Amino acid sequence: MLTIHADSRGHALAVKGAWIAEAGTLADLVAAHPGARVREWPGILTPGLINLHGNELLEETYHPDPREADELGTEPLTGDALAALTMDDARWGASARRGLQRMLAHGTVRVACEELRNRAVRDAVHRSALAMGRLGRPGGTPALDPYRSGLPVEFAEPRERHSAARFAVFDVQDEAELAERGAGTCVATVVDGRLVYRRR
Known part of the structure; x- marks a missing residue:
């Protein structure tokens, strides 16, 4: 089953199995995949x-x-x-x-x-x-x-079509706020297409 993950900015990823099927706006992906499950998260999607x-x-x-x-x-x-x-x-x-x-x-x-x-x-x-x-x-x-950690923060590979579905969602407005507030703002983590962490 295909799942669309979207953030507050309308950025979205369509995930099928362990892979990203498509990346785009929430509106475009919902239109392209009307039967998909949609998960909308507060904050921003990042590569993890x-x-x-x-x-x-x-x-x-x-x-x-x-x-x-x-x-x-x-x-x-x-x-x-x-x-x-x-x-x-x-x-x-x-x-x-x-x-x-x-x-x-x-x-x-x-x-x-x-x-x-x-x-x-x-x-x-x-x-x-x-x-x-x-x-x-x-x-x-x-x-x-x-x-x-006191080191430059490293992210996983960019999220694009046919790449591994490994990403995170942080409840912040942008990357600058993420750097200021830290990764404790994480609301969801996806590894190989599976939702492996969700903040309650």
């Missing part, structure tokens, strides 16, 4: 973000389970706080899945990382369908929000 700190955020960080909030808090744990935890494959895998969900909630469609050494983390990333790849370690500060 690349998080440059995959290894640091997934293999060197623990993302607490909400049920651990009383004991560990809700913020990611690194350094001595991580070293104090007893970590096994099951716990690493669950942490990586939560970390990936938090990345998706910040409009991430690609995670840049060197080869993942932790099998449980590697399995979680492969199941997420997020694209991977990186040479060397970037500078900056590892952050779920790429706008808070």
Whole structure:
């Protein structure tokens, strides 16, 4: 089934399976595909973000389970706080899945990382369908929000006809407001045509 995703500016993408079938205005795409499902989002459609700190955020960080909030808090744990935890494959895998969900909630469609050494983390990333790849370690500060890393923000490939349906929607008026307010404004993330995050 074809789905049209549109933003507040009237920009729209027609998605079929894992691919973008067409890009254009909402009016034009609805006219061309009268039977399509239409999802209208507040804000702007973008190609989605690349998080440059995959290894640091997934293999060197623990993302607490909400049920651990009383004991560990809700913020990611690194350094001595991580070293104090007893970590096994099951716990690493669950942490990586939560970390990936938090990345998706910040409009991430690609995670840049060197080869993942932790099998449980590697399995979680492969199941997420997020694209991977990186040479060397970037500078900056590892952050779920790429706008808070101190590095230039990188976006995935432009969204055009026959390209992979990987994009995000941020509840801002334009790119300048997105840079100012950050990726916490994400309302939806689509990876390979699937809506993998939607803000409630």
